[in-house]
Amino acid sequence: MDDVDVLVVGAGLAGLHTATLLARRGHEVLLVERRASLDAAIRTTGIFVRRTLDDFPLPAACLGPPIRRVVLYPPTLQRPVTLVSARDEFRVGDMGPLYLAASRTATDAGVRIALGTRYAGRRARNVRLVGRDGPTAVRARFVVGADGARSAVARDLGLDRNRHLLIGAEEVIDVGGAVGPPTFHCVLDPSLAPGYLAWVVNDGRHAHIGVAGYADRFPRGLRRALHRFGATAPGLAGVERPAEPERRGGPIPVGGLLRRISCADGLLVGDAAGAVSPLTAGGLDPCLRLSELAAAVLDDALRSGQPSALRHYDGAVLRARFRGRLMLRRGMAQVRTPAAATAAFALLRTPVGRAAAGRILFGDRSFPTP
Numbered sequence: 001m002d003d004v005d006v007l008v009v010g011a012g013l014a015g016l017h018t019a020t021l022l023a024r025r026g027h028e029v030l031l032v033e034r035r036a037s038l039d040a041a042i043r044t045t046g047i048f049v050r051r052t053l054d055d056f057p058l059p060a061a062c063l064g065p066p067i068r069r070v071v072l073y074p075p076t077l078q079r080p081v082t083l084v085s086a087r088d089e090f091r092v093g094d095m096g097p098l099y100l101a102a103s104r105t106a107t108d109a110g111v112r113i114a115l116g117t118r119y120a121g122r123r124a125r126n127v128r129l130v131g132r133d134g135p136t137a138v139r140a141r142f143v144v145g146a147d148g149a150r151s152a153v154a155r156d157l158g159l160d161r162n163r164h165l166l167i168g169a170e171e172v173i174d175v176g177g178a179v180g181p182p183t184f185h186c187v188l189d190p191s192l193a194p195g196y197l198a199w200v201v202n203d204g205r206h207a208h209i210g211v212a213g214y215a216d217r218f219p220r221g222l223r224r225a226l227h228r229f230g231a232t233a234p235g236l237a238g239v240e241r242p243a244e245p246e247r248r249g250g251p252i253p254v255g256g257l258l259r260r261i262s263c264a265d266g267l268l269v270g271d272a273a274g275a276v277s278p279l280t281a282g283g284l285d286p287c288l289r290l291s292e293l294a295a296a297v298l299d300d301a302l303r304s305g306q307p308s309a310l311r312h313y314d315g316a317v318l319r320a321r322f323r324g325r326l327m328l329r330r331g332m333a334q335v336r337t338p339a340a341a342t343a344a345f346a347l348l349r350t351p352v353g354r355a356a357a358g359r360i361l362f363g364d365r366s367f368p369t370p
């Protein structure tokens with residue numbers, strides 16, 4: 001049986017980053033991913049906020065043009081509010097190449113990556129995997145659950161699990177050159193996106209057209225909402241729509257960072273840990289930041305031989321700093337009808353409302369630094 005220091009389950013950004021940091025510190029790391037290829041079945045729009053771009057060395061070739069302009073629309077799409085930042089605020093990742101680049105970085109650091117390999121449960125230190133050649137097993141000192149919002153590792157380690165989820169879907173199309181400045185269009189309409197937003201991000205290279213909300217509140221289902229939004233979505237003037245665009249989607253945990261995210265046998269990172277801003281639903285910055293803390297405590301535990309070091313990886317402490325955002329999420333969830341959204345939108349037209357929206361969209365508070 002293969003023996004490793006750390007088994008990381010899931011090669012999203014959280015798993016790739018955690019595995020790389022651990023391998024760089026000299027530990028033997030196996031990263032397993034059920035998808036056969038990292039540039040297939042992508043689940044994210046890939047909007048990176050400025051703080052991430054400042055703090056993490058993402059390959060520039062995998063990033064779209066900077067976006068400074070956000071346009072917020074009420075359900076009628078009439079009289080939108082435009083906010084323009086003095087700085088570059090967002091860039092959309094070309095996620096297929098970006099995941100491939102991150103996996104090369106991981107391999108260069110010494111991580112062994114097994115694609116097409118599914119985590120299938122554990123008993124003590126023995127972990128069952130199902131790969132291309134059938135079932136196999138590995139002995140791991142620690143297991144890292146980087147396996148997304150519905151983490152099986154969280155379940156098996158007896159840790160907290162995400163219960164408060166949105167579901168999102170989008171279409172991605174190539175845009176034949178810029179028409180106007182790169183812009184992030186957000187539509188607040190609970191009939192299209194109950195509890196969240198419908199969006200078009202058009203940076204002149206790609207346009208992402210999406211909706212997200214509470215799964216049980218889409219009047220006629222998520223797919224129909226996306227179809228309906230796509231028919232009238234703003235920001236697509238002059239854009240040719242292919243018959244078969246790339247489709248993405250998945251669950252988004254918005255209940256805030258989970259409290260119990262570690263035990264003596266392992267820990268959770270990224271969506272598995274609920275590391276997503278409850279308000280903006282952005283999870284890329286949080287997953288990178290939390291991975292740094294995860295790698296540091298695992299390194300400590302491996303070097304000292306003291307699994308108790310993992311106690312320092314405490315979701316409850318960080319969660320306390322999410323209080324304001326959790327309150328705003330609850331407020332957003334209460335906006336249930338287009339009439340209520342229209343009324344709430346009136347606030348956005350006031351100087352105070354615009355300033356608050358600017359702070360949320362252009363602030364540096366995506367995730368507290370652990």
Ligand SMILES: Cc1cc2nc3c(=O)[nH]c(=O)nc-3n(C[C@H](O)[C@H](O)[C@H](O)COP(=O)(O)OP(=O)(O)OC[C@H]3O[C@@H](n4cnc5c(N)ncnc54)[C@H](O)[C@@H]3O)c2cc1C
Binds near residue numbers: 014034152250282283
């Ligand atoms: C539609 C949508 C749009 C989004 N847009 C943005 C955005 O623009 N900006 C932003 O900041 N955030 C966005 N998010 C959130 C963000 O994408 C996530 O928070 C982030 O990608 C989480 O990364 P992760 O590595 O934790 O999980 P994931 O990227 O979900 O990776 C988990 C991996 O685990 C693998 N896996 C699962 N189970 C197993 C198993 N049993 N065995 C082996 N492998 C397994 C999966 O295949 C997957 O590759 C969006 C989310 C959605 C759904």
